[in-house]
Amino acid sequence: xxxxxxxxxxxxxQEGESSSLNCSYTVSxxxxxxxxxxxxxxxxxxxxTLYSAGEEKEKERLKATLTKKESFLHITAPKPEDSATYLxxxxxxxxxxxxxxxxxxxxxxVKP
Amino acid sequence: xxxxxxxxxxEVTEMGQEVTLRCKPISxxxxxxxxxxxxxxxxxxxxxxxxxxxxxxxxxxxxxxxxKMPNASFSTLKIQPSEPxxxxxxxxxxxxxxxxxxxxxGQGTRLTVV
Numbered sequence: 001x002x003x004x005x006x007x008x009x010x011x012x013x014q015e016g017e018s019s020s021l022n023c024s025y026t027v028s029x030x031x032x033x034x035x036x037x038x039x040x041x042x043x044x045x046x047x048x049t050l051y052s053a054g055e056e057k058e059k060e061r062l063k064a065t066l067t068k069k070e071s072f073l074h075i076t077a078p079k080p081e082d083s084a085t086y087l088x089x090x091x092x093x094x095x096x097x098x099x100x101x102x103x104x105x106x107x108x109x110v111k112p
Numbered sequence: 113x114x115x116x117x118x119x120x121x122x123e124v125t126e127m128g129q130e131v132t133l134r135c136k137p138i139s140x141x142x143x144x145x146x147x148x149x150x151x152x153x154x155x156x157x158x159x160x161x162x163x164x165x166x167x168x169x170x171x172x173x174x175x176x177x178x179x180k181m182p183n184a185s186f187s188t189l190k191i192q193p194s195e196p197x198x199x200x201x202x203x204x205x206x207x208x209x210x211x212x213x214x215x216x217x218g219q220g221t222r223l224t225v226v
Contacts, residue, residue: 034214043116043203043217044155087155099145099168100215104154 002027002092006103013078013110021073021106023088033071034100035064036087044087078110116218118204124224130192133221135204136185145205145215146179146189155203161187194225 005024013019025033032051036044048057050066057064061082063074073086085107089100117136125131137144146158159169164181172179176195181187191198201222205215 032213036217041219043205043219046214046216049214089155099157099160101157102155 002090002101004088004090004101004103006086006088006106008106009104010107011109013075013108015079015110015112016077018074018076018078020075021086021108023071023073023103024069025071025088025090026069027090027092027101029093031091031093033066034089034091035062035071035073036089038085038087038105047086075108078108080110080112083108083110116204116206116216118202118218118221120221121219122222122224124226125194127195127225128193129225130190131194131198131223131225133189133202133204133223135187135189135218137187137204137206138216139185141206141208141216142184143207143215144181144187145207146187147203147205147217149201149203149220158189158202191223194223196225199223199225 003026007022032049034049035047037047038044048064050064053066053068055066061076065072085105087102087105089102091100116138119134142163145160147155148158149155158171159179160167161181177191179189201220203217203220205217207213207215
């Protein structure tokens with residue numbers, strides 16, 4: 001069964017304090033790993049797609065990396081506006097083909 | 113494109129009543145997904161369609177839930193009769209193909225059953 005586990009559940013940072021969020025996964029053949037950002041009262045907003053181990057993607061202060069078992073979302077010098085819940089999801093070739101299996105997310109709070 | 117559009121944004125109903133949630137996917141997208149989000153279980157897939165045809169409804173919790181997609185630009189999720197445990201945020205999402213392409217989400221419908 002495809003599974004996604006995110007850690008920590010919540011993370012509090014001071015503005016400028018860099019850190020990383022973890023997404024561990026087990027899938028029957030990874031088609032893609034996705035990172036989303038969700039603000040309160042809104043739908044998840046797409047950030048990145050990673051397809052193979054060793055791949056990296058960057059967007060502003062965010063950098064996503066992928067290994068065969070996990071993905072990290074690195075946040076460099078975060079700002080208060082980076083506060084949100086970050087969701088990781090996987091899509092597999094087998095099992096639940098065609099749909100995204102989500103982790104429960106990491107709630108990030110960045111204090112000024 | 114305006115993105116995925118869901119209505120209503122909020123719905124409060126009494127137990128036993130019928131509830132219908134609506135979704136308009138992004139034009140040109142041939143996959144449509146219905147998700148439910150709760151604090152306890154996170155985002156769970158209920159059902160998804162490809163070219164208006166239901167492909168996997170194994171996530172639909174009970175026979176009280178049903179979903180339709182009569183055409184490429186409209187889908188509904190119906191709960192009849194509704195129960196308090198159905199209270200959650202329901203999201204619709206669409207994507208352009210199945211293989212490794214991101215899904216775009218609507219703003220969600222917050223359902224409260226009292």
